[in-house]
Amino acid sequence: MNLQIAGNVQGFKQQEGILTIKTAEAEARVYIYSPTIIRVNISKNFNPDDTSFAVVRQPLADFDFDESSANIDITTSALKLSIQKSSLRFNFFTAGGISLSEDDARFGTNWQGERVTCYRRLFEGERFIGLGEKTGNLDRRGAAYVNWNTDAPNHTPDSDPLYKTFPFFIGLHSGLTYGLFLDNTHKSYFDFGASTDEETSWFGADGGDLNYYFFGAQGVAKIIEDYTWLTGRMEMPPLWSLGYQQCRWSYMSADEVLNIAQTFRKKQIPADVMYCDIDYMDDFKIFTWNKKTFPKPKQLLDKLKAMNFKLVTIVDPGIKVEQGYKEYDEGIERDYFAKYPDGENYTGYVWPGRCHFPDFFREDVREWWGAAFTALTGPGVEGFWNDMNEPAAWGQNIPWLVKFGDKFMPEVRNAYGMQMARATYEGTRKILGNKRPFVLTRAAYSGTQRYSAVWTGDNTGTDAHMLLGQRLVNSLGITGMSFVGVDIGGFSGNPTPELMVRWNSLGTYTPMFRNHAIQGSKMREPWEWGKDNEKIIKKDIEQRYKLLPYLYSSFYQSNQTGLPVSRTLAIEHSFDENVFDERFQNEFMFGDAMLVVPVKSTKLTEDIYLPKGSWYRLSSNEFYEGEQIVNVSAPLTDLPVFVKAGSIIPMQSVVQSTNEKGDGALQVHIWNGNEANSFIYYEDDGVSYDYEQGVYYKRVIRFDPVNKSISLSAVEGEFKSRFMQLKFVLHGFGGIGLKDEIIENKSGEVEVMLIRA
Numbered sequence: 001m002n003l004q005i006a007g008n009v010q011g012f013k014q015q016e017g018i019l020t021i022k023t024a025e026a027e028a029r030v031y032i033y034s035p036t037i038i039r040v041n042i043s044k045n046f047n048p049d050d051t052s053f054a055v056v057r058q059p060l061a062d063f064d065f066d067e068s069s070a071n072i073d074i075t076t077s078a079l080k081l082s083i084q085k086s087s088l089r090f091n092f093f094t095a096g097g098i099s100l101s102e103d104d105a106r107f108g109t110n111w112q113g114e115r116v117t118c119y120r121r122l123f124e125g126e127r128f129i130g131l132g133e134k135t136g137n138l139d140r141r142g143a144a145y146v147n148w149n150t151d152a153p154n155h156t157p158d159s160d161p162l163y164k165t166f167p168f169f170i171g172l173h174s175g176l177t178y179g180l181f182l183d184n185t186h187k188s189y190f191d192f193g194a195s196t197d198e199e200t201s202w203f204g205a206d207g208g209d210l211n212y213y214f215f216g217a218q219g220v221a222k223i224i225e226d227y228t229w230l231t232g233r234m235e236m237p238p239l240w241s242l243g244y245q246q247c248r249w250s251y252m253s254a255d256e257v258l259n260i261a262q263t264f265r266k267k268q269i270p271a272d273v274m275y276c277d278i279d280y281m282d283d284f285k286i287f288t289w290n291k292k293t294f295p296k297p298k299q300l301l302d303k304l305k306a307m308n309f310k311l312v313t314i315v316d317p318g319i320k321v322e323q324g325y326k327e328y329d330e331g332i333e334r335d336y337f338a339k340y341p342d343g344e345n346y347t348g349y350v351w352p353g354r355c356h357f358p359d360f361f362r363e364d365v366r367e368w369w370g371a372a373f374t375a376l377t378g379p380g381v382e383g384f385w386n387d388m389n390e391p392a393a394w395g396q397n398i399p400w401l402v403k404f405g406d407k408f409m410p411e412v413r414n415a416y417g418m419q420m421a422r423a424t425y426e427g428t429r430k431i432l433g434n435k436r437p438f439v440l441t442r443a444a445y446s447g448t449q450r451y452s453a454v455w456t457g458d459n460t461g462t463d464a465h466m467l468l469g470q471r472l473v474n475s476l477g478i479t480g481m482s483f484v485g486v487d488i489g490g491f492s493g494n495p496t497p498e499l500m501v502r503w504n505s506l507g508t509y510t511p512m513f514r515n516h517a518i519q520g521s522k523m524r525e526p527w528e529w530g531k532d533n534e535k536i537i538k539k540d541i542e543q544r545y546k547l548l549p550y551l552y553s554s555f556y557q558s559n560q561t562g563l564p565v566s567r568t569l570a571i572e573h574s575f576d577e578n579v580f581d582e583r584f585q586n587e588f589m590f591g592d593a594m595l596v597v598p599v600k601s602t603k604l605t606e607d608i609y610l611p612k613g614s615w616y617r618l619s620s621n622e623f624y625e626g627e628q629i630v631n632v633s634a635p636l637t638d639l640p641v642f643v644k645a646g647s648i649i650p651m652q653s654v655v656q657s658t659n660e661k662g663d664g665a666l667q668v669h670i671w672n673g674n675e676a677n678s679f680i681y682y683e684d685d686g687v688s689y690d691y692e693q694g695v696y697y698k699r700v701i702r703f704d705p706v707n708k709s710i711s712l713s714a715v716e717g718e719f720k721s722r723f724m725q726l727k728f729v730l731h732g733f734g735g736i737g738l739k740d741e742i743i744e745n746k747s748g749e750v751e752v753m754l755i756r757a
């Protein structure tokens with residue numbers, strides 16, 4: 001196989017905001033998107049149809065550069081890219097000239113056949129975080145990964161690849177941060193010094209261009225903000241989707257679904273969502289209902305609605321080959337399915353048996369798919385679970401010869417699930433009018449946050465999977481996916497009662513809180529674990545509902561800045577080595593204020609690390625100084641959760657579903673601290689897109705430790721808060737006699753001063 005290197009610069013020109021550099025072997029294009037984002041695209045055969053599934057922004061129209069005999073230099077207010085002419089190398093520096101990331105001096109970018117790779121210098125002590133849904137440690141140094149969306153049942157805490165592709169990582173060294181997004185949907189590779197001599201890291205793809213975006217902002221949060229500026233941010237989720245979700249493969253009949261929903265209400269365990277897995281369909285035909293077991297879908301939905309429940313139904317991409325089945329007939333007639341090069345439709349086996357696969361890369365196919373959801377929305381479904389969209393087929397080996405339009409599968413496989421989720425989102429958004437659909441997908445590519453939530457697929461009911469799941473959630477958050485869940489309890493196997501309880505406690509602090517289990521497993525609902533455990537599970541689900549005002553405001557942050565709800569400590573404490581210690585790497589911030597420590601179900605005490613700041617244990621108000629390792633109690637009734645001193649957490653009283661009005665009191669909890677703090681409180685109707693037109697309620701709550709005052713900014717937006725009363729609940733003010741004193745502020749408008757006792 002031929003090895004080609006990018007070679008020496010022979011000439012360059014700048015036109016329409018693109019600096020094009022030619023060598024004998026390749027062409028490189030440089031674009032500037034913002035002072036902190038520079039795109040480099042190195043190709044052998046540049047395709048002028050320069051499209052991206054991920055990127056939603058345009059480059060700047062023009063920029064300056066300097067040329068010397070050795071280099072072409074581009075300088076922004078934040079970043080300097082120095083392009084070495086011979087041999088062609090791309091080296092990034094801070095505006096002050098400190099090296100952030102450099103091509104390896106020996107190899108740079110090269111091709112082995114069609115595979116393109118870029119070798120880069122590995123810095124001393126350099127760490128890497130990101131890549132989304134990848135197993136292994138928080139710090140990816142010394143590990144290598146492949147992106148190839150894969151149905152991964154029975155995956156282990158070491159399996160790779162899994163279901164999703166996010167070719168975006170953040171590098172940390174010398175107190176500096178940078179990010180790199182390889183926007184290439186071919187099978188791609190990232191090696192963070194796994195098999196080299198501690199000098200080189202490399203990344204590349206089996207085909208296409210070496211097309212990357214370099215992020216030079218300082219601070220991980222700022223890089224995430226830039227990455228989600230480039231690839232889009234999530235919409236506000238429907239409020240109901242933040243409630244507790246109960247799923248199973250499968251509740252086998254409408255009666256069973258209703259019965260489970262009724263049991264939640266009878267036992268007063270809050271919940272919002274029931275699911276129908278594949279068995280609600282007639283013979284697994286998408287957009288049908290089983291006439292025997294789900295004879296009157298509208299009646300089912302009406303009854304659920306009367307109990308304040310929403311229903312989410314599953315859809316898979318595989319369309320059963322069966323004449324007379326509407327979607328099959330239409331797909332054949334209109335030529336909507338993936339094909340072999342001779343024009344024959346590709347057939348693979350999935351749940352319904354022989355299936356064809358819609359070509360979601362075509363707009364007309366996406367529209368057709370989207371419009372078909374009336375079969376589900378008609379009776380009242382508002383949530384749509386997209387599964388098996390890697391795409392999966394039994395045998396896992398869809399031939400590489402299969403084509404989607406003019407592209408062979410290897411080029412676009414990693415984006416297939418994202419395009420299915422997009423078709424589902426766009427279609428259901430249109431049908432539902434001004435209502436927000438809830439879309440959940442298993443396969444994804446960068447940018448999927450614009451359309452859908454994700455879950456991490458078929459995990460197993462073990463402690464190791466619970467801890468892995470948290471790392472996956474935290475890592476997905478780095479790559480723009482804030483609305484993320486895992487199968488609480490583990491999809492396969494049967495968790496012990498202790499593990500179920502522990503995992504449910506963690507579920508309270510998981511952006512999407514869904515209990516799900518494989519066919520044939522023991523029932524998993526909260527009352528299946530004995531009376532005592534039921535009580536703990538109920539209390540934790542109640543805690544979730546209490547936290548909804550805080551959680552919703554945290555999702556607003558994701559909507560505004562891209563910062564995820566579940567945040568690895570590496571976002572804020574990027575150069576604190578304890579954060580990367582395997583003992584502590586699963587800890588995370590849930591929003592701005594809460595630090596959550598996942599603990600195995602077999603451990604009742606745990607060594608934990610509290611980073612910089614001071615902390616209070618949520619359950620006891622016990623005070624801890626940060627930057628220390630402490631051993632804390634971790635009984636099954638009390639997962640270790642800490643609140644940062646100075647934090648502001650708005651809560652509400654327990655409701656049984658998000659559709660319940662509640663008692664109208666917003667309880668603003670404040671934990672004493674030495675540093676001034678503020679919290680952006682956000683609320684809207686939780687249902688519609690009116691918030692995009694300014695119909696929301698937003699105000700800043702401020703805590704001033706010097707004057708011991710709390711103040712509220714004027715309200716922004718046109719929405720009337722559903723809370724009529726504000727209560728301030730104070731923690732840790734004991735020394736000045738204000739412990740847990742409640743001050744009411746009925747108008748919600750005036751400044752509230754805390755009075756020293």
Ligand code: GLC
Nearest residue numbers: 248249277278314387457458
């Ligand atoms: C896949 C999904 C799982 C689902 C099952 C049946 O394994 O990952 O969540 O329950 O298919 O539809």
